[in-house]
Amino acid sequence: MNSVADLTLHKRIRSDISERILSGAWPPGHRIPYEHELMAEYGCSRMTVNKALAPLAEAGLIERRRKFGTFVARPKIHSAVLDIPDIPTEVTGRGEVYDYELLFQRVRTATLREMEELGLDRSAQVLVLRSLHRAAGRPFALEERLINLETVPEAADVDFGATAPGSWLLSHVPWTEAEHRISAANVPRAVATALGIELMAACLVLERRTWRSADRITHVRLTFPGEAYDLVARFAPQGGLSAS
Amino acid sequence: MNSVADLTLHKRIRSDISERILSGAWPPGHRIPYEHELMAEYGCSRMTVNKALAPLAEAGLIERRRKFGTFVARPKIHSAVLDIPDIPTEVTGRGEVYDYELLFQRVRTATLREMEELGLDRSAQVLVLRSLHRAAGRPFALEERLINLETVPEAADVDFGATAPGSWLLSHVPWTEAEHRISAANVPRAVATALGIELMAACLVLERRTWRSADRITHVRLTFPGEAYDLVARFAPQGGLSAS
Numbered sequence: 122m123n124s125v126a127d128l129t130l131h132k133r134i135r136s137d138i139s140e141r142i143l144s145g146a147w148p149p150g151h152r153i154p155y156e157h158e159l160m161a162e163y164g165c166s167r168m169t170v171n172k173a174l175a176p177l178a179e180a181g182l183i184e185r186r187r188k189f190g191t192f193v194a195r196p197k198i199h200s201a202v203l204d205i206p207d208i209p210t211e212v213t214g215r216g217e218v219y220d221y222e223l224l225f226q227r228v229r230t231a232t233l234r235e236m237e238e239l240g241l242d243r244s245a246q247v248l249v250l251r252s253l254h255r256a257a258g259r260p261f262a263l264e265e266r267l268i269n270l271e272t273v274p275e276a277a278d279v280d281f282g283a284t285a286p287g288s289w290l291l292s293h294v295p296w297t298e299a300e301h302r303i304s305a306a307n308v309p310r311a312v313a314t315a316l317g318i319e320l321m322a323a324c325l326v327l328e329r330r331t332w333r334s335a336d337r338i339t340h341v342r343l344t345f346p347g348e349a350y351d352l353v354a355r356f357a358p359q360g361g362l363s364a365s
Numbered sequence: 366m367n368s369v370a371d372l373t374l375h376k377r378i379r380s381d382i383s384e385r386i387l388s389g390a391w392p393p394g395h396r397i398p399y400e401h402e403l404m405a406e407y408g409c410s411r412m413t414v415n416k417a418l419a420p421l422a423e424a425g426l427i428e429r430r431r432k433f434g435t436f437v438a439r440p441k442i443h444s445a446v447l448d449i450p451d452i453p454t455e456v457t458g459r460g461e462v463y464d465y466e467l468l469f470q471r472v473r474t475a476t477l478r479e480m481e482e483l484g485l486d487r488s489a490q491v492l493v494l495r496s497l498h499r500a501a502g503r504p505f506a507l508e509e510r511l512i513n514l515e516t517v518p519e520a521a522d523v524d525f526g527a528t529a530p531g532s533w534l535l536s537h538v539p540w541t542e543a544e545h546r547i548s549a550a551n552v553p554r555a556v557a558t559a560l561g562i563e564l565m566a567a568c569l570v571l572e573r574r575t576w577r578s579a580d581r582i583t584h585v586r587l588t589f590p591g592e593a594y595d596l597v598a599r600f601a602p603q604g605g606l607s608a609s
Contacts, residue, residue: 143578145539195535201545203447203598291439295389301445301598305549305569305591323567323591325549334387347549347567354447354545 130165134173142182142193149195153183201354205301205327208254208262208343209285211350217257223282224315225251228270235267238340240330246270248277250286253315260316261349265342272336287341290331294338302328303352312344323347374409378417386426386437393439397427445598449545449571452498452506452587453529455594461501467526468559469495472514479511482584484574490514492521494530497559504560505593509586516580531585534575538582546572547596552588560590567591 141147154162159170174191177183184194212219231239231247239247248268254261266286268276279289308316308324316324327343385391398406403414418435421427428438456463475483475491483491492512498505510530512520523533552560552568560568569589575582 142539145577148539149536193539199449199451201447201449201543203445203545205443205445205598207443292393295386295392295437299445301447303547303569303596303598304594305567305589307565307567307591321551321565323549323551325547333389345549347551350548352547354449354547 130163131169131172134159134163134165134170135177138173138177139182147193149193151193153191153193155190203301203352203354205329206343206350206352208287212254212256212261215256220255220258221285222253222255223250224253225249226281228277231267235340238328238330238342239267239269239337240332240340241269241337250281251315252281252285254285256349260318261345263312263315263344265344267340269337269339272333272338286339290339295333298333299329299331302330304328305347306344308344316344316346318346325350325352327352374407375413375416378403378407378409378414379421382417382421383426391437393437395437397435397437399434447545447596447598449573450587450594450596452531456498456500456505459500464499464502465496465529466499467494467496469493470525472521475511479584482572482574482586483511483513483581484576484584485513485581494525495559496525496529498529500593504562505589507556507559507588509588511584513581513583516577516582530583534583539577542577543573543575546574548572549591550588556588560588562590569594569596571596 138147138153147153156167156170159165159173160167163169174183174185178185178191181194183191185191209219209221227249228246229249231241231244235247235249236242236244239245248270250264250266250268252264252266254264264286268286268290270277273290273294275293276286276289281289304326305323306326307321308326310320312324313320313322318324324347325345327345328340329343330340331338382391382397391397400411400414403409403417404411407413418427418429422429422435425438427435429435453463453465471493472490473493475485475488479491479493480486480488483489492514494508494510494512496508496510498508508530512530512534514521517534517538519537520530520533525533548570550568550570551565552570554564556568557564557566562568568591571587571589572584573587574584
């Protein structure tokens, strides 16, 4: 039976251990006491020790190695949670007026480059869209988008002058996966002109390819003038210390 | 008691539901049947329904709203897991020879700009380091780093000509948190010269600020020539469908 005292004890063991890790008393790679040592130290059961340790392992603070024991994990600074901008939210969050203009909309057979961008192995009808997002009347991002009409045929009939393609897709296309690619580029003349920037100005380019199971849905390239936008990624181990 | 038949049933319910979500039969925002409806449909207990649904909720495929029921979640494409490059691994993974050169190392009192970069509210002694990472003999990234000697005093005595600062910190400084900021920039002349690129060439700039609890540890700015590197971010809901 779990008594209140038992709950308190496994949380206390956990906080003792996390405090030593976060203070640096136990550095990365340090072996933490064996289960039987913790059981003796706190006068508790193996189950209580396990309840104390499991969330620390899930949070990535400790690593259990079979036969060798449990160790303080090394910081995994090589992955982080990236915030992908939702442009209208981003702009209005800065207290600026957001607006959106459709520049180009056409249905055509995908070119080789467009097939590659969408990840198609044979040609298909695609909807090609180009639109401009503005903040306080100034260009904020150029959106160049392809929609695969084989998977989303209803997109051909939508008026994207009234609804931004990203918003429409989010509310009409079921659960999807996505891959993002971030790069810096000196953009082509047509893009620089649309954004109203100098030809050699550095831009941040965010490409997103989206699919549902094996079906390719959309490819979008967002180009932000270099001074307009920073992407922020937070280091975030799964779960975190507050997990109980 | 959990019988094998019971295990099979909750997995079957889960797979029926996830299949409808992923196929688009139940689009984002669709209400899924109430618990009592699922209990009647499958002739099972509330506990079995809960075992079926809990991992779907954890994976972010469904959302439970108190009093209103359970709904197919909208895709959360606005965050993704970003792979932060470990430069030696990245370069050798391409089959190129990696090398590292320390260009500058000095201890001094932090300037106002350096205080801001480290997030310090008063001045402190800092170690200023500049080094060049090369791939196949060509500049791959310029590293400009500050280390706060108040939190990591032992860094003052390290020979960073022999050990890259990032590797040394990873193995000597305890568990840390980090924030990354990604931008595109036309870099200053000194940086362009160090990287051997033209003055106006676009570069991808990755800034990382690292701390342990309230203590600031390091700030690093990595500048990659635009054509040398793309960052990739995978969309990854927590857990995922394979969770059991």
